[in-house]
Amino acid sequence: MTTTTSEARRVAVRAGLVRGLLEARQSLREPGDVLWYFLMPLVFAVVLIFMRGTTVPGTDFALGAMVLPSILGMSIAFGGLTGPAGMIATEREDGTLLRAKATPNGMIGYLVGKTILFGTTTLISTALLVIPGFTVAGDLRLDARTWAMLAGIFVMGLVTTVPVGVALGSLFKNASQTGLLLLGSMVLMVPSGIFYPITALPAWLQWIGQVFPYYWLGLGARSAMLPAEMAAAEIGGSWRTLEMFGVLGAWAVVGFIVAPVVLRRMARRASGAAVAEARDRVMAQGW
Amino acid sequence: MAEGQTSPGSADMAIDVRDLRMRYGTRDVLTGVSFTARRGEVLALLGPNGAGKSTTIEILEGFRTRSAGQVTVLGQDPARGDEAWRARLGVVLQSWRDHGRWRVRELLGYLARFYVPYSTPDVTRPWDIDDLLAVVGLTEQANQKAKNLSGGQRRRLDVAIGIVGRPELVFLDEPTAGFDPHARREFHDLVHRLSDFENTTVLLTTHDLDEAERLADRILILDQGAIVANGSADELARQMATSAEVRWTVDGRRHVHAAERNDPTAFVRDLLAAEPGITELEVRRASLEDTYMALVHSAEAGRGAAGSRDVAGSRGAAGGRSAARNTDSEVHS
Structure with a gap:
């Protein structure tokens, strides 16, 4: 009996791998999704144009080169938060989650599949930053340490944000509320020191920024890609690597505690009647 | 072997629902549903x-988690x-x-x-x-x-x-x-x-x-x-006293009779004996739709007394209602 159970779970994990790869491939063939992957590189390209000749205050370092790692950190958090939140909110209504519940070990397959999908798509959208990034590559510090740090920050970023994103998506009443999260993320860019050094902001804004993972992931990416002397432009004149992993770790712990509770509660609610209700609403309102 | 004894009949019973109740807040959605399904x-x-x-x-x-009652599906409680x-x-x-x-x-x-x-x-x-x-x-x-x-x-x-x-x-x-x-x-x-x-x-x-x-x-x-x-559909139709309609024409006038009991044969035999000039004789069983509408109506009328009613059991509530319709009527053709 137990061997059957564990065998069945292994089968479900393998099915999840298939699911993740299939959905990643489907996403790459969908023009709307592909445009979305180019969003951050596009934003960065526009920023670069406006920041030509501007330097980080007090240095002769190009501001654009500081923004690249910040945007990189930001887009990891962005992909990890908004992707799963929107997905959960949508797939609760369209019956995908219910389908997973109706399949033996289907939830395992679903979660493994989504992890693969978001890992892949977030990696793609951050990798695309290379395109506008090469213009500032000369100012960056790119060595083995850079890539190791970036890989660590990428994994840490997803571990931190995906559970929170899943929890938020489960709390939304319907899929259209995901837009609020998108808006909130945009607003949080300001106090997170993405486009301008956080030290140039008023202290109270700095404190707000330091609560959320956006700032810390940006900081981590800067510590990986910028020359050591650029730490002077940060709070406390340091990369604060320990604090970074500490704050991100705290978010991860909160996420992993809250997400399963919220997800279970939501999964109980995701009954056929709720799906039918959502369908009726979509039919009536057109969204 | 031992399992078969703890839940008798589970081998050939796919669904066994007894007195299933569901309440959302103060609203009773299910008020005691019982039925079984064989494999x-x-x-x-x-x-x-x-x-x-x-x-x-x-x-x-x-x-969905029920409020009360016993439910067995393929030998297990779905919850x-x-x-x-x-x-x-x-x-x-x-x-x-x-x-x-x-x-x-x-x-x-x-x-x-x-x-x-x-x-x-x-x-x-x-x-x-x-x-x-x-x-x-x-x-x-x-x-x-x-x-x-x-x-x-x-x-x-x-x-x-x-x-x-x-x-x-x-x-x-x-x-x-x-x-x-x-x-x-x-x-x-x-x-x-x-x-x-x-x-x-x-x-x-x-x-x-x-x-x-x-x-x-x-x-x-x-x-x-x-x-x-x-x-079964037949049983449900027979459950209703108005289970058949007899139509015929005498001297160019169309008649309709809602048969009193399940079997309209006796009525037709008497009719033919009494009226040799009959043409266009037609005996129509009530459709399931007629039965369904009648059942839902009578259930709504007699709410409170209406529980799970087995076909083989009572026919009283429906019979009383149909008596009013149980008269010959004339329709011009």
């Missing part, structure tokens, strides 16, 4: 909107059903647009994987995908994306998903909504095939009385949270 039986759950059909089916599927139990169930949901980007074959192939560990010497799981596509008539659409299917094709995909694991029991929640007559006929053939050749137990909900009559061995009519009738 291989096709049951149709009929009833007006809001009668509690979907709630009942979702409790049996293990998606505590494990994944091995789930592998023996097929669920066809009312949903309509999940996995839109997936191609038909991809989706069936993906879902089929989960059932492989649950294959037994008796039941080879899952269903072969090519065979399954042929059975539901989607062979030509195998490489189409789900979102590009027509309404009927999409529904057939939903059915294919529901049976891909070769379930012993299938729940079909309004399976033919949006089908054209041809697709509906093919779906009916599929259900017959499931119950006849695979010995699959089927519980379906529908609004379509004709469909229930065609498919179901037994029909349950659910109204305001209680079962008001339980029997």
